Amino acid sequence: MAKAVAWLASFTSYSSSSSSSPFPRNPMVPVGFSLSLSPRIHTLSSAFRSLSIKPKRPNSSFEVRSVAAPAEDIAGFDEMVSGTERKYYMLGGKGGVGKTSCAASLAVKFANNGHHTLVVSTDPAHSLSDSFAQDLTGGMLVPVEGPDFPLFALEINPDKAREEFRDVTKNNGGTGVKEFMDGMGLGMLVEQLGELKLGELLDTPPPGLDEAIAISKVMQFLESPQYNMFTRIVFDTAPTGHTLRLLSLPDFLDASIGKILKLRQKIASATSAIKSVFGQEETKQNAADKLERLRERMVKVRDLFRDADSTEFVIVTIPTVMAVSESSRLSASLKKENVPVKRLIVNQILPPSVSDCKFCAVKRKDQMRALDVIQSDPELSSLKLIQSPLVDMEIRGVPALKFMGDIVWK
Numbered sequence: 298m299a300k301a302v303a304w305l306a307s308f309t310s311y312s313s314s315s316s317s318s319p320f321p322r323n324p325m326v327p328v329g330f331s332l333s334l335s336p337r338i339h340t341l342s343s344a345f346r347s348l349s350i351k352p353k354r355p356n357s358s359f360e361v362r363s364v365a366a367p368a369e370d371i372a373g374f375d376e377m378v379s380g381t382e383r384k385y386y387m388l389g390g391k392g393g394v395g396k397t398s399c400a401a402s403l404a405v406k407f408a409n410n411g412h413h414t415l416v417v418s419t420d421p422a423h424s425l426s427d428s429f430a431q432d433l434t435g436g437m438l439v440p441v442e443g444p445d446f447p448l449f450a451l452e453i454n455p456d457k458a459r460e461e462f463r464d465v466t467k468n469n470g471g472t473g474v475k476e477f478m479d480g481m482g483l484g485m486l487v488e489q490l491g492e493l494k495l496g497e498l499l500d501t502p503p504p505g506l507d508e509a510i511a512i513s514k515v516m517q518f519l520e521s522p523q524y525n526m527f528t529r530i531v532f533d534t535a536p537t538g539h540t541l542r543l544l545s546l547p548d549f550l551d552a553s554i555g556k557i558l559k560l561r562q563k564i565a566s567a568t569s570a571i572k573s574v575f576g577q578e579e580t581k582q583n584a585a586d587k588l589e590r591l592r593e594r595m596v597k598v599r600d601l602f603r604d605a606d607s608t609e610f611v612i613v614t615i616p617t618v619m620a621v622s623e624s625s626r627l628s629a630s631l632k633k634e635n636v637p638v639k640r641l642i643v644n645q646i647l648p649p650s651v652s653d654c655k656f657c658a659v660k661r662k663d664q665m666r667a668l669d670v671i672q673s674d675p676e677l678s679s680l681k682l683i684q685s686p687l688v689d690m691e692i693r694g695v696p697a698l699k700f701m702g703d704i705v706w707k
């Protein structure tokens with residue numbers, strides 16, 4: 298028990314850095330437990346070792362003896378945490394750069410600073426459960442154990458969400474778009490609507506649609522009173538390609554569905570012959586209603602992504618020229634779509650070499666070159682640069698995420 302208390306104490310935040318928290322201190326956390334990690338503890342492994350505890354699942358026996366470099370630029374966390382109005386943070390970037398770790402560590406930090414926080418994964422390859430080392434699957438709100446204030450996680454199952462979407466098309470007993478359009482009383486217009494590519498969309502959903510549907514599902518959840526309490530919502534989004542396609546999807550869907558519904562209405566009132574087709578049964582109306590609701594939610598997703606007052610997209614990258622180039626393109630696309638981007642996290646930076654490890658020295662030099670590329674990149678140089686060190690163990694579980702969060706989110 299004593300060990301557990303010491304362990305909790307060492308990782309429990311609510312340190313002085315949270316002075317700008319808009320919330321009162323959590324009375325559940327005793328005063329003596331307001332400890333941050335000692336500055337003498339530089340690595341995740343030494344943090345664990347100093348407390349004589351073992352991480353949940355030890356990494357391989359190979360241990361990189363890196364010393365976490367202090368972040369050189371602060372993230373502006375005070376600004377992120379202040380205010381009780383709801384804010385959304387979307388973290389995105391190339392696959393494997395550390396989006397989930399950064400998103401989960403931010404969520405833990407928000408919760409430890411008094412915000413009711415929700416962390417959502419819309420990445421088809423979920424890793425929130427792995428990151429928190431807890432089972433968060435199921436597509437519903439799951440409480441995360443560990444932080445001081447309520448933190449909940451939600452992993453949207455894109456297959457299930459897509460099935461629901463596809464069910465709309467199957468409502469009329471058909472499977473393809475032709476049947477769907479027939480069911481809507483618009484069979485004869487399929488040809489005319491060809492250029493909208495709705496058929497392709499419904500029959501073979503492009504990458505990005507999954508995420509659009511997942512996010513619209515989250516929007517649907519957020520409309521319910523159960524979700525009112527959340528003041529910070531952190532999204533762990535899918536890799537770059539999905540995000541880019543996702544951005545154009547709401548507009549596309551909005552236009553497509555909107556056009557179809559409008560067309561359907563026009564024809565329904567114009568010709569009695571078609572009216573008789575429409576008059577068949579209610580299921581067609583249900584399908585139309587569902588489509589209309591989906592369209593409305595898509596519009597909300599689009600607006601949410603572009604609302605600079607409540608939303609920010611944080612790009613996560615690693616210090617390689619390839620990753621930086623991709624981040625630059627992502628930043629340009631986000632800007633073009635009017636999505637607010639202010640911060641860039643460069644994750645997994647090697648510390649200055651303290652040993653005679655030649656490999657480490659060469660690798661770090663290479664990473665510094667990538668950082669130089671960022672400084673001279675027209676898209677990225679204006680962003681707030683957050684340097685996140687490569688720590689010497691895999692980041693899993695709330696204590697490890699808190700350790701990372703205290704380094705990254707300052």
Ligand SMILES: Nc1ncnc2c1ncn2[C@@H]1O[C@H](COP(=O)(O)OP(=O)(O)OP(=O)(O)O)[C@@H](O)[C@H]1O
Nearest residue numbers: 392393394395396397398424645686687688691692
């Ligand atoms: N700064 C870091 N130091 C050490 N390990 C890290 C760091 N950041 C991330 N990792 C590790 O790298 C791996 C991948 O991280 P993570 O799952 O966060 O990436 P991701 O970008 O979300 O990946 P994906 O695109 O596959 O979802 C994990 O094992 C994580 O613990």
